[in-house]
Amino acid sequence: MSTTTSLTSDIAFRTYLLRLADDRLILGQRISEWCGHGPELEEDLALANIALDLIGHSSALYEYANQFDERGDLTPDHFVYFRDDPEFTNLQLCELPRGDYAFTTARLFLFSSFSFFLYRNLQSIEDEQFRGMIQKHLKEVKYHLRHSRDWVIKLGDGTDISHQKIQEALNELWMYIGELFYADEVDQLMVYSGNGTDTSVFHGEWKQLVEQTLTEATLEIPDWDQFMISGSRKGIHSEHLGHLLAQMQFLRRSHQDADWQ
Amino acid sequence: MQQRPMHVRKKWPLKRPLNECSGTCYPQHILLLLNFKPHRKTGRYQDEGKTQLDMTNEEWPLWEVFTQKKSGAAHEHAGSLHAPDAEGALQNARDVYSRRKEAVSIWVVPSNQIVASSPEDEGPFFDPAHDKLYRHPQFYSVPRAVKKRS
Numbered sequence: 450m451s452t453t454t455s456l457t458s459d460i461a462f463r464t465y466l467l468r469l470a471d472d473r474l475i476l477g478q479r480i481s482e483w484c485g486h487g488p489e490l491e492e493d494l495a496l497a498n499i500a501l502d503l504i505g506h507s508s509a510l511y512e513y514a515n516q517f518d519e520r521g522d523l524t525p526d527h528f529v530y531f532r533d534d535p536e537f538t539n540l541q542l543c544e545l546p547r548g549d550y551a552f553t554t555a556r557l558f559l560f561s562s563f564s565f566f567l568y569r570n571l572q573s574i575e576d577e578q579f580r581g582m583i584q585k586h587l588k589e590v591k592y593h594l595r596h597s598r599d600w601v602i603k604l605g606d607g608t609d610i611s612h613q614k615i616q617e618a619l620n621e622l623w624m625y626i627g628e629l630f631y632a633d634e635v636d637q638l639m640v641y642s643g644n645g646t647d648t649s650v651f652h653g654e655w656k657q658l659v660e661q662t663l664t665e666a667t668l669e670i671p672d673w674d675q676f677m678i679s680g681s682r683k684g685i686h687s688e689h690l691g692h693l694l695a696q697m698q699f700l701r702r703s704h705q706d707a708d709w710q
Numbered sequence: 711m712q713q714r715p716m717h718v719r720k721k722w723p724l725k726r727p728l729n730e731c732s733g734t735c736y737p738q739h740i741l742l743l744l745n746f747k748p749h750r751k752t753g754r755y756q757d758e759g760k761t762q763l764d765m766t767n768e769e770w771p772l773w774e775v776f777t778q779k780k781s782g783a784a785h786e787h788a789g790s791l792h793a794p795d796a797e798g799a800l801q802n803a804r805d806v807y808s809r810r811k812e813a814v815s816i817w818v819v820p821s822n823q824i825v826a827s828s829p830e831d832e833g834p835f836f837d838p839a840h841d842k843l844y845r846h847p848q849f850y851s852v853p854r855a856v857k858k859r860s
Contacts, residue, residue, distance in 0.1 A: 491802040498805050
């Protein structure tokens with residue numbers, strides 16, 4: 450997608466926005482799978498709400514990403530429905546199957562805690578429209594963090610079974626969190642132009658929040674130095690993304706002329 | 711209904727063996743959350759044989775939700791919902807009753823903490839007011855001097 454030699458600030462901006470958007474879209478799609486299947490009516494609503502928030506965030510980011518695209522006439526629909534998996538740059542963390550409720554909760558917690566610090570640090574970027582978006586979305590991210598953190602503690606400090614399930618979920622998810630702090634020349638250029646943030650700055654804070662939450666939930670903290678998956682920012686994905694995309698895209702692709710109105 | 715005293719803020723759910731649960735007992739809801747495969751025919755949630763508990767009668771405690779439309783206004787009853795604890799009730803209330811900007815503040819109250827008058831109270835409580843219209847300020851005509859001033 451982008452090479453060091455030809456990386457312009459427009460391409461970097463577009464790539465940066467698409468990465469953010471793809472994460473939120475794919476996670477939102479995964480969480481939306483709970484709609485109508487939630488463990489409790491209220492939790493069903495909460496999850497559907499969070500999924501909608503995330504998809505809403507991605508939609509705004511896609512729309513803005515178009516402005517940095519050469520063609521300049523790409524709708525969010527194009528990015529969502531008419532790209533194939535190598536073109537998606539979302540984290541593998543987001544595309545893993547929804548799993549059980551403990552898995553969904555643990556993943557949402559890890560993602561939204563990272564998201565929270567990222568958005569907080571993006572508050573002072575140069576680009577006005579991007580900044581406005583971030584400021585608006587941060588409020589919702591805070592709520593996602595609060596909700597998922599609360600449930601991690603409830604499940605961890607709950608029954609033996611709930612404790613075991615959330616511990617297993619965390620252990621399984623652990624190798625996917627290394628990518629959260631992945632940074633390449635795109636990030637460097639964005640930091641340089643004042644529209645990005647160096648994620649390593651808040652790595653310590655994030656780690657502290659995660660450790661403190663898991664400790665409160667009486668959970669064991671997996672090994673920070675274990676093997677970590679990488680590559681998704683370059684379009685390398687697990688088998689799960691293809692299946693997700695097939696389900697998400699087939700209707701739109703088979704009715705190309707369909708109109709939302 | 712078996713519930714812990716409301717003033718004890720304890721982290722939910724309580725840690726205890728599942729087979730000791732009886733009546734309305736929190737940990738079973740956790741089971742609901744984790745083994746959410748409804749039975750093929752009955753549509754009920756099953757525990758896949760891990761415990762002998764029948765969870766179909768188990769529900770989270772009920773909470774009444776009061777929302778404030780704008781700062782300074784009274785909190786009005788919006789409805790009720792189920793939640794495992796106070797924080798959960800607040801979060802659920804936010805999702806159920808305020809996602810279209812209906813509120814700036816939310817109260818949640820455990821439903822079983824509300825003391826209500828019963829239908830039998832209607833006579834002694836409310837009937838006597840029927841023939842006492844003079845208790846309304848509108849019953850009195852305002853003196854001309856007062857009217858002028860306003």
